[in-house]
Amino acid sequence: MNINVTRREMAAIGAATLASTQASAQVVAAANVPAPNFAIERGATLRMLRPVRFVAPDEEVFRANCARFAAATGVQVRVDFVGWEDITQQTAVTANTGAGPDLIIGFNESPHVYADKLVDLSDAAAYLGAKYGGWKALAQRYGKRSNTETWIGLPFGASGGPLVWRKSAVNEAGFERPPEDLAGYLRLCQALKRIGKPAGFALGNAVGDGNGFANWLVWAHGGKLVNPDGSVAINSRETIAALNYLKELYPTFISGTLAWGDISNNRAYASNECFLTSNGVSLYFSLKNDPATAAIAADTEHTLLPKGLAATSPMAGLTLNGMVFKHSRFPNAAKALLTFLLESEQYDPWLQANLGYWAQPLNAYDNSAVWRSDPKVTVFKNTMDTGFWAGYEGPITEGSAAATSDYVMVQMCASVASGQATPEAAAREAERRAARFFRRR
Amino acid sequence: MDATTTLHWSKSRQEPGWLVRVFDNKLVLIVACLLPALGLLGVFLTYPLGLGIYLAFTDTTIGRPGIFVGTENFEFLFTDPIFWNAVFFSVFYTALATVGKFGLGLWLALLLNNHMPFKSILRAIILLPWIVPTVLSAIAFWWIYDPQFSIISYVFKDVLGWRTTNIDFIGSEWPARFSLIAANIWRGIPFVAISLLAGLQTISPSLYEAALLDGATAWQRFRFITFPMLLPILAIVMTFSIIFTFTDFQLVYAITRGGPVNSTHLLATLAFQRGIPGGQLGEGAAIAVSMIPFLIFATLFSYFALARRKWQQGEGND
Numbered sequence: 001m002n003i004n005v006t007r008r009e010m011a012a013i014g015a016a017t018l019a020s021t022q023a024s025a026q027v028v029a030a031a032n033v034p035a036p037n038f039a040i041e042r043g044a045t046l047r048m049l050r051p052v053r054f055v056a057p058d059e060e061v062f063r064a065n066c067a068r069f070a071a072a073t074g075v076q077v078r079v080d081f082v083g084w085e086d087i088t089q090q091t092a093v094t095a096n097t098g099a100g101p102d103l104i105i106g107f108n109e110s111p112h113v114y115a116d117k118l119v120d121l122s123d124a125a126a127y128l129g130a131k132y133g134g135w136k137a138l139a140q141r142y143g144k145r146s147n148t149e150t151w152i153g154l155p156f157g158a159s160g161g162p163l164v165w166r167k168s169a170v171n172e173a174g175f176e177r178p179p180e181d182l183a184g185y186l187r188l189c190q191a192l193k194r195i196g197k198p199a200g201f202a203l204g205n206a207v208g209d210g211n212g213f214a215n216w217l218v219w220a221h222g223g224k225l226v227n228p229d230g231s232v233a234i235n236s237r238e239t240i241a242a243l244n245y246l247k248e249l250y251p252t253f254i255s256g257t258l259a260w261g262d263i264s265n266n267r268a269y270a271s272n273e274c275f276l277t278s279n280g281v282s283l284y285f286s287l288k289n290d291p292a293t294a295a296i297a298a299d300t301e302h303t304l305l306p307k308g309l310a311a312t313s314p315m316a317g318l319t320l321n322g323m324v325f326k327h328s329r330f331p332n333a334a335k336a337l338l339t340f341l342l343e344s345e346q347y348d349p350w351l352q353a354n355l356g357y358w359a360q361p362l363n364a365y366d367n368s369a370v371w372r373s374d375p376k377v378t379v380f381k382n383t384m385d386t387g388f389w390a391g392y393e394g395p396i397t398e399g400s401a402a403a404t405s406d407y408v409m410v411q412m413c414a415s416v417a418s419g420q421a422t423p424e425a426a427a428r429e430a431e432r433r434a435a436r437f438f439r440r441r
Numbered sequence: 442m443d444a445t446t447t448l449h450w451s452k453s454r455q456e457p458g459w460l461v462r463v464f465d466n467k468l469v470l471i472v473a474c475l476l477p478a479l480g481l482l483g484v485f486l487t488y489p490l491g492l493g494i495y496l497a498f499t500d501t502t503i504g505r506p507g508i509f510v511g512t513e514n515f516e517f518l519f520t521d522p523i524f525w526n527a528v529f530f531s532v533f534y535t536a537l538a539t540v541g542k543f544g545l546g547l548w549l550a551l552l553l554n555n556h557m558p559f560k561s562i563l564r565a566i567i568l569l570p571w572i573v574p575t576v577l578s579a580i581a582f583w584w585i586y587d588p589q590f591s592i593i594s595y596v597f598k599d600v601l602g603w604r605t606t607n608i609d610f611i612g613s614e615w616p617a618r619f620s621l622i623a624a625n626i627w628r629g630i631p632f633v634a635i636s637l638l639a640g641l642q643t644i645s646p647s648l649y650e651a652a653l654l655d656g657a658t659a660w661q662r663f664r665f666i667t668f669p670m671l672l673p674i675l676a677i678v679m680t681f682s683i684i685f686t687f688t689d690f691q692l693v694y695a696i697t698r699g700g701p702v703n704s705t706h707l708l709a710t711l712a713f714q715r716g717i718p719g720g721q722l723g724e725g726a727a728i729a730v731s732m733i734p735f736l737i738f739a740t741l742f743s744y745f746a747l748a749r750r751k752w753q754q755g756e757g758n759d
Contacts, residue, residue: 088720092504113504205698207718256588258701259611268589398502398720405718407700415702418613429522436517437721 027367028344033131036123038339044330045076046337049090050105051320052081054159054282057353065346066337075333088401094325102328103338108142108389111153111323112396115145118152119324119331124339125151132344132364136384137312139361142319146395154338157351157358158317160383161212161278162304166296169197169275177301178276182220182245182308189252192275199276200253200268202260203414205407208318209262211390212278214409215316218242219388220308225403225434226394232438233393234412235431243416243423250417258418270296278305281356281380302379316390317383320358359383399438408433496726503720514727524728527699527706532735534622534707535687541626542682543675546633551667553634554641564635571631579695582624586610586696611697614704621705624692629685633678640674641667680743684736708732 048066053059059081066077080101082090087106094100095114104110111118125143129135135143139155163178170178173191189199202209218224223238250257254274257264266283268274270293287297304313324334340346342362351360352370356377360368361384371381391400403409412430415421421429463469497514501507518524553564570578585592587610594607611617648666657665690709693699699706699714706714708728716725 085718089503089717095504096506203701205700254589255607256609256612258613259586259588259617259697261698264588267587271589273589398504402502402715402719402721405720406714411700411702414700418702420614420702433523437719 027369028348028364029133029367030344030364031131031133033127036127036339038124038332038336040073040075040333040336041330044333045078046103046328046330046334047078047080047101048103048105048337049080049082049087049094049101051084051087051107054357055353055355058350058357061350061353062341065341065350068346069337069340072340073333073336075330075337077337098325098327101325102330103322103324103334105156105320105322108319108321109391109396109398109401111142111321112145113398113401114323114325115152117326119326119328119335121151121154121324121335121338122149124335125154128154128339128342128362132342132362133366134363136361136363137387138317138319138384138389141389142321142396143361153321153323154342155361155384156320156322156342157354157360158319158383159280159358160315160317160380160386161208161280162302162313162315162379163306164269164277164279164283165301165303166197166275166299167301168299169195170301172197178303178306180307182306185306185308186245186249186252189249189276193252197275198252198254200257200260200265200274201277202262202265203250203257203410203417204260204264205410206260206262206264207405207407209260209265209279210407210410211404212315214413215388215390215392216278216305216314217246217413218409219314219392220306220310221245222309224393225409226391226400226438228393228395230394230397230399230438232431232434234409234434235427239412239427239430240423243413243426246413246416247423258414272296281377284376285355300376302376304379304382310388312385312387313382314388315383315386316388316392317359317386319361319384356380394438397438399434402437403434406433406437408437493726494730496723497730498727499723501722501726503717503722507723510723514724515731517724518727518731523703523706524711524731526703527708527711527728528731530618530705531687531707531709531732533618534625534689535683535739537622538625538629538686539679539683541622542629542633542686543679545626546630547637549630549634550637550641551663553638564638567634568631570628571635575628575691576695578628579624579692582620582627582692583696586620588612611705612701614701617697617701617705621693621696624696625686625689628692629682633682636674636678637671640671644670676743680740683739683743687735687739688732 050062053062063079066079070076084107087104088110090100091104091106091110091114094104095117098117121143125135135155138158142155143151143153145152165178169192170176170188172195173188175184175188175191178188179185192198201213203213204210218234218239221238221242223234223236223242225232225234227233254268265274265277265279266286269277269279269283270287281302284297284300284302287293287300305315307313322338324331324338328334341350344364347360347362348365348368351358351365351368352373354370355373356370359380359382360366366381368381371378389396389400390404391397394400408430412426415426415429416423457465464473496507498509498511499507500510500513549567553560553567557563584590588607591607591610593610594604597604598607609616610620644667648670649662652662652666687707688709689707690713693705693707693710694713697705699710703711708731712725712728712732714725715721715728719725
């Protein structure tokens with residue numbers, strides 16, 4: 001999921017979208033639920049960290065929302081935007097030293113790693129869930145401490161990577177749209193290869209795209225990295241079936257995907273070399289905003305990744321996860337701020353400013369104008385409805401993050417695709433590596 | 442002016458104050474002058490190195506202090522084929538790249554040592570690959586090796602029509618390894634060439650004149666004058682070069698990230714991947730610490746094998 005293509009062009013479009021959609025009526029339905037009364041501490045000030053923006057309006061609207069909070073409550077909020085690679089480390093330092101920001105919006109598993117150092121957010125979560133049609137599946141997974149109803153994080157949105165495909169090519173291959181079943185999907189890829197318009201999915205060390213594809217492959221066959229009790233489950237019949245499927249699927253890819261990084265599929269797709277891949281919405285916007293590739297954008301469609309044997313599309317979005325530290329002197333003010341930012345008056349404009357890069361954690365925002373702004377972006381609104389997460393189907397731990405960064409699943413797939421290992425050997429090797437990351441400490 | 446000083450100006454020198462005596466003490470002076478340097482070394486060298494070695498014996502992760510686990514990290518690594526693969530490639534990468542860099546670098550230095558037009562400009566141009574920040578040249582090579590958009594593939598496929606498919610530079614094991622080594626050689630040549638050129642210019646021309654009078658061939662002049670005279674500087678440059686190459690990170694990380702399937706991981710990239718994005722600080726530190734014996738060996742080898750007096754002066758080793 002590459003993000004660094006067209007931030008600059010996005011700024012103008014984002015601002016335009018914002019202006020046009022803010023005028024339209026608030027359509028996000030909110031139930032009449034009494035707001036919790038967070039007793040904001042006297043003289044409270046807050047400092048917050050969050051990852052840097054995708055698009056400029058993200059930051060502008062976010063800052064404006066915090067300014068409104070300050071105007072409404074008198075609590076000054078300082079927001080620092082931190083690079084994506086740095087936020088995990090900064091969260092670690094904050095948690096371990098008990099100093100620094102009062103609240104952090106981090107990624108995925110962060111609140112679960114520092115669960116003991118965080119303020120219980122259950123009351124805020126209960127209120128928001130009741131008011132805005134309930135939390136989506138992925139939000140519940142990342143928000144609640146494993147096997148409890150205690151909320152330690154308030155998810156702010158997720159960025160998904162569904163299928164991105166050229167309508168003309170898929171139609172030429174004899175398909176209306178990519179099939180949901182594995183056999184049909186394989187036939188589509190074979191047909192695309194036959195007409196010289198191949199699919200391509202990263203099998204190199206690409207953190208976002210590579211893991212996204214490997215996870216899809218295993219999950220769509222009913223396999224999983226970890227059992228619900230946290231023991232490693234990758235060496236299974238399902239995984240081996242998935243890897244055998246890959247042996248047939250991989251030859252249909254454009255050559256070179258074993259060396260692909262996160263950006264490679266974007267480049268190949270934008271240059272008419274690859275016609276079916278998976279990516280975040282950034283690829284579509286970069287094509288749409290460049291006159292040279294606008295025609296490709298017009299021919300581009302998004303659909304969720306094929307379900308295969310799974311009940312929902314096997315895709316785990318990268319999730320923004322807000323947390324409040326116990327060391328904060330103003331925990332109530334921090335809770336009030338997170339709640340305030342997720343209220344429709346603040347959250348809906350922010351969602352719209354992000355053009356679909358982030359998808360909402362609360363059901364009521366399905367009706368946000370952003371999902372009607374461009375029909376091709378609509379599919380992203382379901383990103384957080386997935387029943388899958390990084391480290392599925394185990395409890396969320398730092399182990400899942402480590403396995404993702406060490407490309408355990410990606411390399412299991414790549415070693416089979418390249419013919420270096422049999423599916424059985426590759427699954428055994430993945431089990432050996434994962435066992436290390438998920439060991440009890 | 443003070444009345445007393447004028448009065449006693451002719452008297453013998455006053456006994457110096459205690460401060461003066463303290464600063465005149467040689468021992469105190471030595472300690473005082475060394476202290477800043479020792480402090481800097483301690484803070485910026487010994488402490489990080491010591492911490493790294495300590496971390497290697499703990500199970501620290503990012504976010505959790507960890508406990509002392511003895512050699513558990515090393516025991517795991519010794520059973521980890523990915524680690525051994527990284528050891529192999531680090532040694533292979535260093536060996537091949539060093540041979541390439543010194544072969545081509547020495548040749549280039551000999552060429553540049555001749556009198557030719559635009560000598561200074563040429564020498565400046567040679568330095569360019571070394572001046573460009575590594576990560577920039579790495580990105581350039583990343584494009585050159587790209588599976589879809591490689592300029593080399595383009596030339597062979599679309600311009601010359603010699604091939605029907607793109608060249609697979611970094612998509613499979615051995616081509617990826619050799620591609621990275623080629624990039625490293627390209628980047629390392631200037632350092633070797635300029636250093637050896639400096640060495641060449643210290644060789645006295647009279648030696649060559651004497652050799653010419655004796656009727657020595659070009660090869661003999663190289664073998665018996667240039668090469669022995671260059672050896673001391675060769676030893677130093679090679680030590681540096683081996684250390685830089687063995688601990689290389691940017692080229693590999695920017696071009697392949699250790700892929701495909703871990704075949705191009707160097708110890709440095711593997712340590713980073715496990716330690717920082719993966720959060721397994723203890724294990725990452727253990728990988729980094731395991732580079733130390735190799736580096737010490739390489740240093741000792743260059744120093745003792747190449748800097749022997751016998752080689753330099755044609756005498757015994759004593």
